[in-house]
Amino acid sequence: MNTMLTKWTAGAAAALVLTGGAVFAADKTLDIGVSDALTGGAAVYGLPQANAVKMAAAEINAAGGIAVGGDTYMLNVIAYDDKANPTEASNAVRKLIDRDGVKFILGFCCSGATGAVASFIENEDAVMLVGNAAERSITTREIPNLVRTRPPADYTGAAAGTFVADKGHKRVAVLGALDVGFYASYVDAFEVELNKAGGEIISREAFSLKDRDMSPQLTKIREQQPDAILVVGYVEPAAFVYRQAVELGIDVPRYGFTSGSEEQFLRVASSEQMEGVWDLRPTELTLLSASDNGIAYHKNYSDTYGIAPSPSSPYAYDQTYALKDAIEAAGTVDDTQAVAAALRELAVPDEVVMQYLPVDGTMFDVNGQAYTSNGAFQWQSGNWVFVQDLPSDAAAYSAFLSTID
């Protein structure tokens, strides 16, 4: 009896040791926060970003978590809606830091809300990873605990201007959300390059996020007989512009800067109305241009959420892997300064979806800014098709960014 009991006890102890290790590993949880527009007009960008972070976290957990020293951390995502509103974003981030004890905050699709958080994050014991928000000033202050995966809008605007000028267009009419800072900066950089080639912007017509009838602006543009039109703005109003341009018989090349997916455009315009439209933007996710990582991301996202990912959503997915590598390199989940410093030294992780252009071998430059290549995408038979790279000198732009106060 005693022998039997001893065997059972020894077996139970061995089982405890074996399973105990697993229990301890599973017990270590690292909360990461997401502040993004989960509702409202900007949710077309914010919600896919939040989904992308959750998906990346699930993948990391499934692959064994984040190894720090002898510990393994499983990620737990806490996501709050900031409605792309500065006050809401401040409240959401304060809640994440102060109440939930989160030290790593991701997401941030929109510039106004991001700017509000960026204004105080330097004083917090936290690291902020910005995604789709494209306003340049977010990374001009060299905030040590802030990095951004998306390049600023004017970096892409300059490349777009060169591309359109190379197409031989001299008179370009602009229609866009010009009261939004980063769209305006895209157009300004576009104009500089267009002017260099002897072209000019003949008119700047504006629409707001909630506008749906663009016929007054388009009628005016039609009378000016431009060589091409440039549309900059959120997906839905931009889709209305493309649709109504066709309805008004405007038969000139249409260029844009929208980063919308096929599904998002097809909610408003037909594929025939979209045919031939160019989107000049960072080389974001489109199925036909994607790398193996991009194809896998597209499939996993579609399977998980039952909808195709938006082209800009991988900015948030890539943040999560960058954070994982930085934590592992720093060897700590508590010392945010060490993790922030590790992010600045980080090589581009293998798992990322976007095609980053490292500066001095690192994913983020001294400003905390990452750069992707820029690309010309054209709508062909219902899909965004990658046609060619746009000129993208990340090192030169990085040096320029460092000169801005």
Added chain:
Amino acid sequence: MKPGLKLLVAGAALAFFVALPQLITVKYYLHLSVLALVWVIAAQGQNLIQGYTGYVSIVQAGFMGIGAYSTALMGLHFDLPVWLTILLAPCVTAIFALATGYPSLRVKGHYFAIVTLAFNMVIFIVLMNFHQLTQGEAGITGIPKPGSRDGWINFRDREVYYYFVLIVAVAMTALAWLIVRSRVGQTLMSIRQNEDLVGAIGIAAWKYKLFAFVVSAMFAGLAGALYAHYQSFINPEIFGVAQSLDAILAVIVGGSGTIAGPVIGAFVVVFLPEYLRFADSFRLILYGLLLVLATIFMPRGIVGTLAVVWSKLERRG
């Protein structure tokens, strides 16, 4: 409620607000309390024109924006001390309020509300599009806090800023109380009851209405300035029509035409949406539903309902 008891309740409320930072264990709630106190100032202003004068103004957030941008721009461009720009911000707002109030107050009722709504939209559009001055949607960052980093009071500390805003909020609430108790305040309430009768006995009602509108705007301008220096960032998004509706809600939910009402209402407007975050995307639906129910079942607001309950208890006792 007897005056002595009212004083006792006010004293207890003040003691509670003074002790609040010590009671709060999570600093996030201190952050919300600072925002709520800023809204107390704006709502007290709103109450003067809406609650006591009977004119629903939908431009309070616009005036907060003017105050916020005034203090930020005066500091950035003229290098004026923060204390001075905070004091000047309500004055700048008053000038705008005079210019907008004079034509607005020529109409009454719904028309007045619509005209002020239009002014808020104009302010928003100007803030959004006057890039050279306001930096548009990108906003203004790095707005300094009062005092220096090495000063004997560190306003970068949230608790210190809380007490600073609390002092201002108490002072502005006291000022609102003094106005209401004065002859001017009595005239404002007379206008709310019967403006034609006020005119018939020889009182120039428009002067009093303009006074209420301008003072209300000055409260908002001061609130905007305090907000700007607390957040260190402003952009036009914060000063839109939706936020003006929040100011109206704060007055209605708290208790229109009472001094305590805007205090309670401001805390409800700031804290309730945050408490409802657990509801995710249903948060705003739930928020709206709660406010609709509160308005239906408590038309006199929280303070009014409590007063009714209290008087019933007194009669029974």
